[in-house]
Amino acid sequence: MKPNPSLLEELSKIRRDLTGLETAPREPDPLSAFFFALEGLSEMVVITDLEHKIVYVNAACTDLLGYNPEELMGLKANKYFEGIPGNPIDLAGLIAAEASDGFWEGEIFNRRKDGDLITINLKLTPLADSSGQVLGYVGISENITERKLMEEELINARKLESMGTLAGGIAHDFNNILAAILGNVSYARIYAEEGSELYKPLVEAEAACLRAQGLTHQLLTFSRGGKPVKEVIRVGELLKEVTGFATHGSNVSCRFDISRDLWPVEADRGQIDQVISNLVINAVQAMPEGGEIEVRAGNVELKKGAVPSIEGGRFVKVEVADKGVGIPKEYIEKIFDPYFTTKQRGSGLGLASVYSIVRNHSGAIRAVSEPGKGTTFIIYVPASKEEPQEKKMKEDIILGEGRVLLLDDEEMIRKVAARLIEQLGYEVETAVDGEEAVEKYREARESGRPFVAVILDLTVKGGMGGEEALERLKEIDPEVKAIVSSGYSIDSVMADYERAGF
Ligand SMILES: Nc1ncnc2c1ncn2[C@@H]1O[C@H](COP(=O)(O)OP(=O)(O)OP(=O)(O)O)[C@@H](O)[C@H]1O
Ligand SMILES: [Mg+2]
Known part of the structure; x- marks a missing residue:
C-alpha cells in the first residue's frame, strides 16, 4: 500500500526521534526506502499506535488476510485478535506486561477475511523514541499454519506407532484364541439341530465371536501389522x-x-x-x-x-x-x-x-x-x-478328497482347522513345526499315500516356519501344492504369496 499522509507524518516524527536515522543520507529519501523495504518483506508487518489502533499494514499482510488496507486502518489490533477463539483472552494485557521488557513473542490465531483461521508467529516490539517513550507497537508475524499441521501430523504418527505396537501384540494373541473359540462354536452350530435348545445360543455366541474378531481386526490394522494386500x-x-x-x-x-x-x-x-x-x-x-x-x-x-x-x-x-x-x-x-x-x-x-x-x-x-x-x-x-x-468369479464351495497336511504351532488352531477341512471331505494330518511337516510329507510319499496339499502357517514359535518348510518340500516334490496361512496379514509373504512360491 501507499502510506497515507497522516501515517507519513507520524513515522517521520519517529524518524526524527531515532538518532540512527538522523545521520542517514537525505537522497534518496530514507523514508521511502524504508517503506519499499517493508512492502517487499514476506513477513507481515503491522504498526499500531499506543491504543493498538492500526496505522500501517504492509502488502504481505493484506495479501495473506485478503483485506484492503483501508479496511484494517484504525481497527484495534488487540480486539481483533481477542475475538478469535483459542487466542489468549487478555492479549493486550499480556503484551503490555511483557512489552515493558521490550519484546513479546507468541503463536496465535489470525482470521482471514474469508473466515479461514491461520496460525501466525507474532513478534511484537514497542516503538519508542530516543527518550525511551513508547509511541506504539510494531508487530512482525509469519504464517506458520502449514508448519503446525505438519508438526501435528508427525506427533500423531509417532503416537499411533507406539500405540500400534502394543495393541498389535495383544490383538495377535487374542486373535488366535478367538479363532479357536469361533471354530469350535461354528462346528457345534453346524451339528446342533435347527430349533433345538442349543441352536440359538450357539448362533448368538458365533455372532459375538464375529464381532470380537472384527474388533481385533481393527486393532491389527491400525497396529503396524496391517500391511495392505494391494491390487x-x-x-x-x-x-x-x-x-x-x-x-x-x-x-x-x-x-x-x-x-x-x-x-x-x-x-x-x-x-x-x-x-x-x-x-x-x-x-x-x-x-x-x-x-x-x-x-x-x-x-x-x-x-x-x-x-x-x-x-x-x-x-x-x-x-x-x-x-x-x-x-x-x-x-x-x-x-x-x-x-x-x-x-x-x-x-x-x-x-x-x-x-x-x-x-x-x-x-x-x-x-x-x-x-x-x-x-x-x-x-x-x-x-x-x-x-x-478383471476379477475372477467366486467359485462355489466344492468338496474334495485326499489327504491334507496342516502345519500350525497352535494346538487350538490345528484342532479347529482340521475339523473344518475334514468337513470339506479331506483327511487331515497335522504337524507342529516345519521339521515335522517335512518328515510327514516324505513318509507319506514313500508309503504311496501322498498329500494332495499342504497348509503352512508362516510363523512357528521356536521352530521352522512355513516359508522354509516349503523350500524343503519343493526339494522332495517340485509339484507340491502349498497354501499359506497366517493369523494376520503382517507378513510380506501374505501380500505377495506367489513370489514366495505359494
Ligand atoms: N461424522 C462425525 N460427526 C461427528 N463426530 C464424529 C464424526 N466422526 C467421528 N466423530 C467423533 O470422533 C470420535 C471418534 O470416532 P471413532 O470412529 O474413532 O470412534 P467411535 O465412533 O466413537 O467408536 P467406534 O468407531 O469404535 O464405534 C467419535 O466418538 C466422535 O466424537
Ligand atoms: Mg466410529
Missing part, C-alpha cells in the same frame, strides 16, 4: 456398495457424486471397505434424527505442498460428508487417537484404523467440521498408472 482397483462401485451396506436399516439416505472416469488406485479392497464403512457409520451416528450423507469421489492433481504429509501428483479424492452434530474444535485434533470416543458404546478405534490404513496407502486424511452443521472427511489416495485386472 489395482477402481473405488467407485466399492464406495456405493459399502455406503449402501453401512446405511442399511438406518434413517439416513445417501447421495453419490462419483466421477465416471475415476483413476484406478493400488489398494487393499478389504481395508478400503473398512475405511468407508467406519466413516459412513460415524456419519450415520452423527445424525440421530436422520438426514443425508454425501459421498463424492473425483480425480485431482496436487502440487507439492498443497496437502501436508503427501507428495504432489495424481490422486483420487474421496469425501464423506454429513449434516450431523459436527465436532467441537477442541476435539478435532483428538479424533484420530486410538480410544478417543464421545460415544457411550464406542471403542474409539474407528478413525484410528482409518488413519493408519490411509497412511499405509501413502495417502492423507483430513476432517473439516462445523459444530451444528456437519462434518466432511477428505481422503487422498495416490492414483495408479496400471489398469485393474
